Amino acid sequence: MESYELVILGGGLAGMCAAVEAGEKGAHVLLLEKQDELGGSTVLSSGYMAFTGTEMQEAAGIVDSNQSLLDDLIEVGGGVNDPSLLTFYAENQLETYKWLTGHGIEFRSLEAVSGHSVPRGHIIDPHQAIQTLYKRVKQLPNVTIRLCAPAKRLLKNGEGRIDRVLYELEGTEQTVEATKGVVIASGGFAKDESLLEQFAPHLKGALRIGGSGNHGDGIKMAWEHGAWVSDLPYLNGTYGFHPSTSGAVKTQGLAFYKGGIMVNQLGRRFVNESISYKLLGKAAFNQPDKITYQVWDQTVMDKSVADDPLYDLELLRRRRLLYMADSLEELADCIDVPLEVLEETISRYNQGIQTGEDPDFGRKTLTHNYGKPTPIEKAPFYAFESTVAMLATYAGVAVNSAAEVLNPFGEPIPGLYAAGEVTGGFHGAGYMTGSSLGKAAVFGRVAAARALSPIKV
Numbered sequence: 001m002e003s004y005e006l007v008i009l010g011g012g013l014a015g016m017c018a019a020v021e022a023g024e025k026g027a028h029v030l031l032l033e034k035q036d037e038l039g040g041s042t043v044l045s046s047g048y049m050a051f052t053g054t055e056m057q058e059a060a061g062i063v064d065s066n067q068s069l070l071d072d073l074i075e076v077g078g079g080v081n082d083p084s085l086l087t088f089y090a091e092n093q094l095e096t097y098k099w100l101t102g103h104g105i106e107f108r109s110l111e112a113v114s115g116h117s118v119p120r121g122h123i124i125d126p127h128q129a130i131q132t133l134y135k136r137v138k139q140l141p142n143v144t145i146r147l148c149a150p151a152k153r154l155l156k157n158g159e160g161r162i163d164r165v166l167y168e169l170e171g172t173e174q175t176v177e178a179t180k181g182v183v184i185a186s187g188g189f190a191k192d193e194s195l196l197e198q199f200a201p202h203l204k205g206a207l208r209i210g211g212s213g214n215h216g217d218g219i220k221m222a223w224e225h226g227a228w229v230s231d232l233p234y235l236n237g238t239y240g241f242h243p244s245t246s247g248a249v250k251t252q253g254l255a256f257y258k259g260g261i262m263v264n265q266l267g268r269r270f271v272n273e274s275i276s277y278k279l280l281g282k283a284a285f286n287q288p289d290k291i292t293y294q295v296w297d298q299t300v301m302d303k304s305v306a307d308d309p310l311y312d313l314e315l316l317r318r319r320r321l322l323y324m325a326d327s328l329e330e331l332a333d334c335i336d337v338p339l340e341v342l343e344e345t346i347s348r349y350n351q352g353i354q355t356g357e358d359p360d361f362g363r364k365t366l367t368h369n370y371g372k373p374t375p376i377e378k379a380p381f382y383a384f385e386s387t388v389a390m391l392a393t394y395a396g397v398a399v400n401s402a403a404e405v406l407n408p409f410g411e412p413i414p415g416l417y418a419a420g421e422v423t424g425g426f427h428g429a430g431y432m433t434g435s436s437l438g439k440a441a442v443f444g445r446v447a448a449a450r451a452l453s454p455i456k457v
């Protein structure tokens with residue numbers, strides 16, 4: 001039987017960070033990837049990572065702190081997320097940002113998105129990130145990556161320690177020994193209809209976007225050995241995708257975080273647009289026929305950010321996915337909502353901005369605690385039909401801050417570690433943009449380090 005010190009399941013950001021971390025510590029490592037290429041959901045993502053205290057924030061004159069990041073993570077998660085994971089993240093994220101930049105991963109810009117009180121969404125090109133980590137792995141002779149090698153089951157020894165992985169290679173079953181530990185980094189289950197039907201029946205009809213290998217394999221393997229789960233009651237989709245989104249073309253726009261509003265087919269607002277887009281997704285899915293539009297004016301359009309995965313509103317126009325009209329009358333006609341209701345919706349919203357009090361939904365900011373809404377008054381006006389996508393499950397096996405997988409009694413399952421989207425407990429009821437890639441990198445590294453050198457948490 002082959003033997004390694006560490007066996008990592010999955011080659012997305014969490015798995016690749018774990019592989020580089022362990023490899024640089026000199027460990028003998030095997031990474032198994034189910035698909036014929038690395039990257040998982042990571043390479044489909046918008047590339048936002050939530051960090052604070054970076055030189056990019058400093059250069060932009062942004063005042064932020066670990067405490068403010070922590071407060072936002074707790075608030076946006078509705079206080080049901082695990083404070084020990086969040087505290088660990090807040091205290092260690094900057095070191096991982098530096099580790100990533102030190103390894104050649106490029107951060108190109110900074111924006112405020114869901115759950116941010118200041119701009120802290122640092123954007124990477126996720127392909128560049130995965131390729132850069134892969135190049136590093138290739139320099140490490142002690143790390144082996146095997147593609148088309150899905151892990152099937154975890155096996156434990158007589159003392160109850162997970163010490164082997166059963167996997168498939170070229171149609172045959174293989175067993176590999178993991179003397180120091182197994183790290184599950186196999187992502188979520190956004191592509192698994194049976195798990196979604198079981199845990200998120202309310203998301204029937206939501207778009208499905210995500211890594212094609214993301215079927216919850218790691219969660220099932222950990223369950224078999226008694227892993228507990230967290231955050232499953234809070235599964236929700238993400239708002240802001242055009243209904244035509246499919247395959248590689250992900251057409252998303254978040255005009256609402258730049259000052260747009262959301263209306264339903266009746267022409268009415270239905271939510272405070274500054275909250276987490278995971279909660280916006282929940283609200284949008286409850287609207288008549290699940291049809292909603294983002295509506296904005298030229299003032300918001302002028303805030304379009306070229307080449308930004310979430311804020312390039314001009315790109316939506318170039319793709320001819322926007323309705324554009326010189327008057328509200330024309331816009332209402334285009335999207336088939338009652339003109340008098342749309343006019344009254346916008347007039348009440350604009351008055352609320354003037355008086356400082358949104359009478360209907362209490363909106364005070366653009367996103368979370370950041371930015372000031374502006375009235376919707378400057379022609380031309382725009383509408384973007386938007387829907388909900390299940391793109392990341394953000395729920396899964398329970399872990400502690402040493403990335404040890406826990407049983408229902410909060411005790412570590414010996415030899416078993418997990419990091420990235422396969423884990424629960426971090427996001428809670430809402431979602432901060434950038435926290436999923438952020439936690440994948442931070443806890444991917446932690447999982448490797450702790451497996452090689454365990455400490456008591």
Ligand SMILES: Cc1cc2nc3c(=O)[nH]c(=O)nc-3n(C[C@H](O)[C@H](O)[C@H](O)COP(=O)(O)OP(=O)(O)OC[C@H]3O[C@@H](n4cnc5c(N)ncnc54)[C@H](O)[C@@H]3O)c2cc1C
Nearest residue numbers: 010012013014034040041042046048151187213420421437
């Ligand atoms: C469209 C989109 C936009 C997003 N934007 C952002 C964003 O801007 N910021 C952010 O923080 N998050 C974002 N996310 C979420 C984020 O991309 C993921 O949560 C994150 O990439 C998860 O990283 P991971 O390494 O845990 O999993 P993944 O990157 O999904 O990698 C898991 C890997 O494990 C492999 N695998 C699965 N089962 C097995 C098995 N049995 N054996 C071996 N390998 C297996 C998979 O094939 C995959 O390669 C977005 C997601 C999507 C889809």
